[in-house]
Amino acid sequence: MQSTLLNKMVKGLSLALVTSAVSLSAMAADVAPAVVYSDAGKFDKSFSEAVWNNGVKRFMDETGIEVKEAEPTNLAQVEQYLKRLAKRGHSPIVAVGFSQANAVSAAAAAYPDAQFTLIDMVVPEPNVQNVVFKxxxxxxxxxxxxxxxxxxxxxxxxxxxxxxxxxxxxxxxxxxxxxxxxxxxxxxxxxxxxxxxxxxxxxxxxxxxxxxxxxxxxxxxxxxxxxxxxxxxxxxxxxxxxxxxxxxxxxxxxxxxxxxxKRVGEATYQSYKAAQNGTWAPGVQVMGLAEGGVDWAIDEHNRGLVxxxxxxxxxxxxxxxxxxxxxxxxxxxxxxxxx
Amino acid sequence: MSRDTRLAWINGLLLPLMNILTAFAATAILFLLINVNPIEAAKTLLYGAFGYGEGIGYTFYYTTNFIFTGLAVAIAFHAGLFNIGGEGQAYIGGLGAGLVVFMLFPGLSPWLMIPASIFGAMLFGGIWAMAPGYLQAYRGSHIVITTIMFNFLAATLMVYLLVKVLREPGKMTPQSVLFPDNAWLPFVHDVLPAFGIEMERSPLNLSIVLALVMAVLVWFFLWQTRWGYAIRATGRNASAAVYAGISQKKIIMVAMCISGALAGLVGINELLGYHHRIIMNFHIGYGFGGIAVALMGRNHPFGIVIAALLFGTLYQGGAELAFEWSNISRDIVVVMQGLVILFCGALEYMYKPWLVRWLAPVKEVQA
The missing domain is CATH 3.40.50.2300 (Response regulator)
Incomplete structure (x- = not known):
């Protein structure tokens, strides 16, 4: 009895969320971005953390818009999280890491209105933006x-x-x-x-x-x-x-x-920014030296060595x-x- | 009630219940420390695990894996062997399942294809466990060391195969091509409508039925057959078993083989049931989780099913917690699972002396 009531409440709530997200995206001003980190974890001092530091955090600080974050622990959870985020009207959803490719594929097919940005792998779906690096x-x-x-x-x-x-x-x-x-x-x-x-x-x-x-x-x-x-x-x-x-x-x-x-954070940030400006587009972006996607770093810490x-x-x-x-x-x- | 019955109740029901409540109490304190209302968190967890169709599906999907690995650990444990190679056996089991699918011709009826693939998973998992079994039985290499080493061998072998041999041509991802339709184990949400029940989509598939059948078979095997008796006898007292004419070497081999075969079935739930291709790392965590499940389930199939359900709940409910609460990270969920293992496994007998003295004291004999 109680569970059916709860069910109805949650359904109503998620419906409300979805409709509000739809009306918001029609205005093309507000976005409800999200990110699913790689299963190495958000604070790995390297790959995922770059997504957080230079992408998610930067976007939140600059715009004040909250980015919904999810940290999966296994592959079944990746798909679950991606679908859940899409169901609740989050978009664009950044999926971090090659191992999320299958899950992105499934989620993108199930939620054709949501925008997904996949980092490090290519999935040929009409609503997926793929960012790969040289x-x-x-x-x-x-x-x-x-x-x-x-x-x-x-x-x-x-x-x-x-x-x-x-x-x-x-x-x-x-x-x-x-x-x-x-x-x-x-x-x-x-x-x-x-x-x-x-x-x-x-x-x-x-x-x-x-x-x-x-x-x-x-x-x-x-x-x-x-x-x-x-x-x-x-x-x-x-x-x-x-x-x-x-x-x-x-x-x-x-x-x-x-x-x-490897500017994965930048790619994340650009994806959110593009969605906010209404210029987000699916397809494959190959980020090499020419595009500034990869580079070597020289700063005050290694100036003396080079x-x-x-x-x-x-x-x-x-x-x-x-x-x-x-x-x-x-x-x-x-x-x-x-x- | 006789003292023995009372002891059985204490061991079988009261102790696990008190342990789990203690674990929950400890978790509640932890939650209070990080400013999370434990009651609300518990609601999120339970709602996430059982509140709606998809959640229930995920819960039972994880449960299926834990039943397989829990049974695997239990069988070996009854023979006095600590098989911690469930991870590798599950991984290689998945390889066996997939190889059978690719070897048989694609138009084969699913009624033949799926059982053949299940056999493949059990065969590969069994052989993978038999190698450490052989080393233990005939060379005296300790099973704990060899099985854990075989986990790494399995991981290395699978990476090699998925990168160099089985990789889908033209694709960068280290994974095989999709299985043909006839090797897809039906999803529960596709089967239930035939019985007039609608269910949300989830990875839950018919492997859950296989898991329950295996639980019954393991019970039957261990307590109703001569082989099962020989295994239990060896586990209880190896030298007495030898004296009774039981070949210890043979028992080690048989127990490890069955153990590995059961762990290999994780590959069926994951690959035939959900991913529908051979992928990397589908097995992570279930082999080791199975040890905790077997420990909590007192190495009895019934207990294992219950413990597996608890772990499935913690996995799915925990994922929900980490998702909904911004101040609960996925590491807190691991801590929560760790507390359950600590109180139910490691501190299993903490309350026992006290409970026994209170509820089932030894009657003093009047001189």
Whole structure:
């Protein structure tokens, strides 16, 4: 008895929410944005946190509009949350991470009026905006810098979970390093084969020490929270490390050579902003160096480590990639690092 | 009431009830500390888990997984083995289910396809558990160490297969192609209308029936067959069992094989029932959750079903809590589940001496 009453109340409420959202979106001034973080969690110091810091939080601070956030713990929950958000009239809904692709596909088909923005993967639905990044281009740049900085002519790469997306970082880095110094050795390790590989700093530190024993003196981590262990180990040994996703230069000033930033927060922010301005459009956005989607970070924390000559060289390579003179091979195009 | 009956009531009903209430009380204190009204939070949790069709569907969908892994842990436990490899066995079970689907020709009747796939899941899960079983039985490698290592082997193998071998051509996501329709286990919301009941869409599928059947079969096997007796005897007192002519090696192999086969069925609920393709990490958390479920359910199928329902409720209700309350993060939900495990599992006998002294004291013998 009570449950049917509750049911009716909730149905009425959600109906009211939906209708109010519809009338609001007709005005195209107000949006009811939402975000579903990756299952690594919102505060992973890296990927999801960049979405929060530079996207969600920024949008909330600037506009005062609340962004509804959801943190799923398993894949079934991702779809549940996406659908729930759409049902309650939230739009656009930003889905963070490649593993949400199937869920976005299902939710977008079930709620054709809602707008979804998927980060890091492509789903061909008419109401999905897909934002993918050319991580290999940014990694190429930091590879060039690593090779210039290295005295031993050995550099290292520590990846997170062993999936093609992460190999794309490693492959771009390797190409950059070899472009700069053809006979350089690039040591590469993946942390693991489960999502836990993105949150295992002690294993990251272990791999870093092993690579340093092998002579590496610059190590690039593309491993989410695992990277914190990599940076720490490099700092302890007085070697250099390269951060990823967020600008992590400030973590260990003096040993953080640079960071390969991937502007996922910016993509999130732009999606909300576009919806607010009524210019949100579905389709695929490929964010490379030219679009400012990936870049290398230079600020007051690493200025002392990067000489003027290095900076000029990296910016020169960057211009060449943008101009198309250097084509960086994308690991995910053929699942191999052949270049 | 005789003392034995009273002890049985204390063990079977009173203790679990008091433990769970203590866990809830601890959670309530935690909620008060973070400025959440525990009563309102409990309402959100219960409404989320049982208040509407979709929520109920999710609750029972999670419950299904926990029944499978709970039974898996229990069977091994009865043989005195602590199988903590449920994660890997579930993962590989899913691989078996999927491989059977891809190997059989696509036009096959679902009446053949689905049972064959279920068999595939059990076979693969069973074999995956038998390897550590063999190492324990014939080489003396401790099962706890080997099963947990096999979890990582399973994860590595699956990543390799999904990235290099089974990946859908032309797609970047490490996952297989969609299963053909005839390998889709029907959703409950598609079946119930035939009986005149409407239900909201949810991932709940007919695997729940399979789970309940398995619970009955496990009960029958453990308490009504010679094999079951041999397993329980080995678990209670291995040397006595050997003395009675039971081969310990054989029992270890059989128990692990059945245990792995049951865990492998998680792959049926997840892949045939919901995702309809082989994906990565569908199994995360259920293998380890099964340990808590078996512990709470006193390793008895009936108790396991109840404990699995409790965990399903906490999963779905917890997801709802984290979603609706901005100051309850998903980590608080994990803490909540942890408190339930702590009080129901680790501190299982906290109240027991006190309860026994009060309700079932040993009568002093008059000299």
């Amino acid at each position: 991580e290999h281009e940014g990694s190429f740049l930091v590879g060039v810098l690593a090779a210039m900085k290295s005295e031993s002519n050995v550099v290292g790469f520590v990846g997170g979970m062993d999936i093609p997306l992460i190999s794309r970082f490693g492959c771009g880095y390797e190409q950059g390093a070899k472009y700069q110094s053809a006979d350089i050795t690039v040591l590469q390790n993946m942390t693991g084969s489960t999502p836990a590989a993105f949150g295992n700093p002690s294993k990251g530190a272990e791999l870093t020490r092993t690579q340093m024993e092998g002579g590496a003196d610059v190590i690039f981590a593309a491993a989410g929270g695992t990277g914190n262990g990599v940076y720490q180990a490099a700092a302890d040994a007085g070697k250099y490390a390269i951060g990823v996703d967020s600008n992590q230069n400030h973590l260990h000033p003096g040993t953080m050579l640079t960071s390969m930033v 000489s003027a000559q290095m900076e000029a060289r990296v910016n020169d390579v960057k211009a060449k990639i943008i101009a198309g003179e250097i084509v960086v091979h994308d690991y995910m195009s053929d699942n191999a690092c052949s270049y």
